[in-house]
Amino acid sequence: MEGSEQRDSDYVEGSALCLEGLRKYRDLDFIGAIKDLKKSLIMIGDNYEESYKLFGHLGSAYFANKQYEEALVYQKKAIQKMKQLGNASLEELRTNVHNMAQSYKNLREYEKAIECYHEEIKLMGKDHTNICSIYSEIGDAYRHWHRDDQACNFYEKSIKCASSATDI
Secondary structure (H helix, E strand, O other): OOHHHHHHHHHHHHHHHHHHHHHHHHOOOHHHHHHHHHHHHHHHOOOOOOHHHHHHHHHHHHHHOOOHHHHHHHHHHHHHHHHHHOOOOHHHHHHHHHHHHHHHHHOOOHHHHHHHHHHHHHHHOOOOOOHHHHHHHHHHHHHHOOOHHHHHHHHHHHHHHHHHHHOO
């Protein structure tokens, strides 16, 4: 096979492995999902336009398997690739930043988690429907970090946000 035909064949096979990995993820076979997604990444490579999605899927699979440090590696790669290529939607970027915050929170790196949540708020804007839950997530991070005053401030912000949303 010539070079371009081989690349096309690898892309098709890699895409099939990616879909199989996503099926295994849905079936809660996270180790199988990770294995297939990593093989897919090797076959497709990280230079194609939507490789950030594959990095994000790997981050999600590692997170679901409670391998938070490994999840962060791929979540960071997904965000880096999104910014580099500039072809991802704000919602895709926001979702990956949120996932990164959750990984940091599970690793008890609360300061980094809070930074990510604030970045997420910037990406979503003050009027986004999920803003109230993000304020609550920030409150949780501060509470786990034993910063009770800051936790209370964000819980109050979450409650005010939720009550003003129901007044509409």
